[in-house]
């Protein structure tokens with residue numbers, strides 16, 4: 035069996051993996067879409083493009099930002115749809131009944147899923163331990179998880195921006211991270227919010243979550259220290275193969291991860307596990 | 319009869335049947351002279367369980383009476399509620415429901431065949447045929463997954479129809495699959511029938527004629543106007559046997575159903591006899607009837623699917639909760655299945671009654687075995703295909719009627 | 720290596736669970752020697768490497784309780800398979816009083832009567848589940864294995880518990896895993912939080928083990944429970 039059992043352990047916070055890469059998109063469409071001042075890597079989008087354009091999967095399930103902090107889950111089958119979903123997500127986009135219906139009725143065989151660590155856990159369980167006869171286990175081909183320190187309770191966070199900075203939700207155009215500040219672009223300009231202040235608006239459930247990188251995924255991806263780069267952690271042979279192929283076919287540029295990026299991701303992963311222990315003990 | 323010196327008693331825990339039961343057989347000179355079919359599974363009491371509940375809950379609950387004929391219970395129950403609430407499903411819903419029920423019937427017949435194979439095939443050929451039959455069973459199961467939302471306890475069966483209309487594409491796909499299924503099934507059937515002629519265990523069944531009075535309400539679906547439920551009497555097992563039963567049989571967890579105070583046979587042979595002029599009189603004909611049913615059911619499913627309009631609704635969304643009484647009659651894989659419901663002022667269940675086919679058929683297993691070698695006695699219940707989860711979990715004496 | 724012996728035994732469920740296992744029989748025989756009533760006689764007096772028990776236990780049926788105890792004694796690993804056996808499922812609603820055995824009143828997950836190694840909800844679980852589980856048990860570790868062990872120790876799991884422990888408790892993150900795990904569609908997303916349609920919940924427990932928060936709580940609780948029980952053993956309480 036290709037998949038290694040997951041053990042959550044602060045001594046080994048990245049879990050089992052087969053490779054770690056520093057990746058950068060090599061795809062012009064992705065670069066154009068991200069624009070010059072975007073600090074993320076676009077590597078995930080590039081991998082998805084590779085998967086769809088080379089017929090490795092029939093569709094990908096991704097979250098697309100609808101407006102401000104809200105999003106929706108879509109099943110993308112074309113490069114255009116995938117490109118449209120590019121960019122960071124600030125809230126969790128729930129899986130809904132509609133997703134199962136679409137997946138089962140649509141003529142798709144292999145599907146790649148991009149989600150947050152909690153969703154990766156769900157998908158892994160569906161794939162490995164189908165508790166329901168109607169589970170779409172056979173369609174789950176690849177699980178990609180984005181790094182996650184927690185997601186915002188949307189209404190609460192929006193209300194905070196409105197009260198403290200007088201920017202209303204429909205005025206927000208984009209949110210990005212710069213160092214330890216959140217940069218919120220809006221129609222009239224830009225505000226910078228210290229991450230510390232924003233943390234208060236994280237969902238409580240996220241505080242008990244021990245998973246930063248997505249231990250249950252085939253492939254975990256998140257921002258590297260170096261601007262424009264993505265840190266990729268492959269956890270299965272399949273993921274490893276896909277990442278290499280995407281690089282061989284010109285979608286990605288891969289390099290060795292730098293020590294500092296590695297140190298930080300390990301630190302954050304451990305911090306999240308410790309944080310979860312602390313909060314969990316209060317709710318048991 | 320026990321005083322005869324040559325009389326022996328044999329107690330056999332039945333395997334390869336749906337559920338848990340013991341067959342007690344008395345034999346003189348090796349031939350069965352009397353028998354007692356004792357269900358052992360505990361009584362889960364679904365009739366009591368659903369009282370006070372919302373109809374939506376009840377449909378989901380009663381499907382879980384049985385993991386073999388789940389859809390049959392689902393259909394009988396939705397029919398009963400619709401009758402009580404005064405709604406009826408749209409055309410699509412009726413077509414789909416019938417198709418779902420028939421796939422369930424095919425599922426059940428194939429499962430039963432798997433259980434029967436060890437009596438037919440010699441050891442060295444058995445595994446191969448078991449695997450083959452299970453693979454075919456899995457095909458039917460997959461189709462129910464598509465049309466019913468799940469292969470077991472299909473959630474698309476709802477009051478008012480069927481929750482989801484399949485698309486054009488899906489319908490075509492199912493029809494293709496059915497065609498392939500049928501080819502494989504016909505081949506398997508021929509083989510089984512041929513092998514059965516050679517099997518020493520089956521041989522006595524081929525020779526033994528037993529053909530009691532038959533009861534069925536429809537060839538494919540079920541019709542509440544073809545039966546008079548007030549003529550059905552449900553009695554305790556000891557009462558039916560006239561009191562004098564072995565100790566263990568007093569603990570029977572199943573009841574017996576009589577129609578106009580007589581025992582009647584229900585199931586595939588009854589349906590085919592009444593609606594298709596089938597006149598197989600031997601015990602083995604019970605199995606042949608099952609085979610025939612699979613084939614005509616496949617054709618019927620095709621006819622039903624052809625008539626579905628993929629752009630139309632399959633369920634009526636208009637449900638009113640109100641007091642009422644309803645009756646649902648459905649031809650389950652093993653015969654006529656009856657659900658009766660009464661709703662209180664809030665539209666909740668105040669009374670629920672279920673009569674399952676195995677309650678009609680238990681007497682025949684006991685009578686049919688008479689005269690057969692006691693070494694093959696267990697084959698008679700098996701050929702009747704009893705379903706203990708159904709029989710033990712739902713039955714209550716109805717003394718007030 | 721000789722194949723392990725596996726017993727599949729139903730205690731009075733709907734038979735949906737053993738039948739779902741039958742559907743993977745062609746695969747199962749490659750990794751185990753299978754003993755089931757569906758194919759012939761079974762002997763409860765011999766030893767088995769695995770016993771897969773389906774259906775709930777009727778506390779008021781001494782025969783069944785005895786049978787279950789015997790199975791526990793004779794099996795190395797006992798798996799409560801399906802919602803009825805693992806968490807009670809639909810049959811928790813039973814209230815007895817029905818002819819011909821009105822004394823059959825109380826049904827429970829089998830872990831109420833014997834020690835269970837792994838408990839698997841699902842009404843019924845998909846056929847592939849058992850194969851995956853056996854593979855996983857062989858490897859001996861991992862989050863999901865811990866989870867199924869935890870279910871054996873905390874069988875009170877249903878949509879109502881999901882609401883109480885996670886959603887109403889403010890721990891829900893809105894991932895939607897539970898909504899996609901309910902066989903009767905009893906959960907729906909309202910404003911990014913699941914809400915239970917109570918009349919649809921059949922208490923199968925699937926949603927709870929699929930919830931990342933609840934599963935974590937379960938595992939943690941079972942650790943505490945185990946610690947407490949080993950402590951009490953040491954101190955002789």
Ligand code: SF4
Nearest residue numbers: 732733735802803842
């Ligand atoms: S869990 Fe569901 S499928 Fe399994 S025995 Fe119980 S009711 Fe039947």
Ligand code: SF4
Nearest residue numbers: 878901920921924926
């Ligand atoms: S909400 Fe659904 S999944 Fe959860 S226990 Fe109830 S029926 Fe099962």
Ligand code: SF4
Nearest residue numbers: 891892894895897930
């Ligand atoms: S699975 Fe748990 S955390 Fe996710 S939406 Fe459901 S209750 Fe919330």
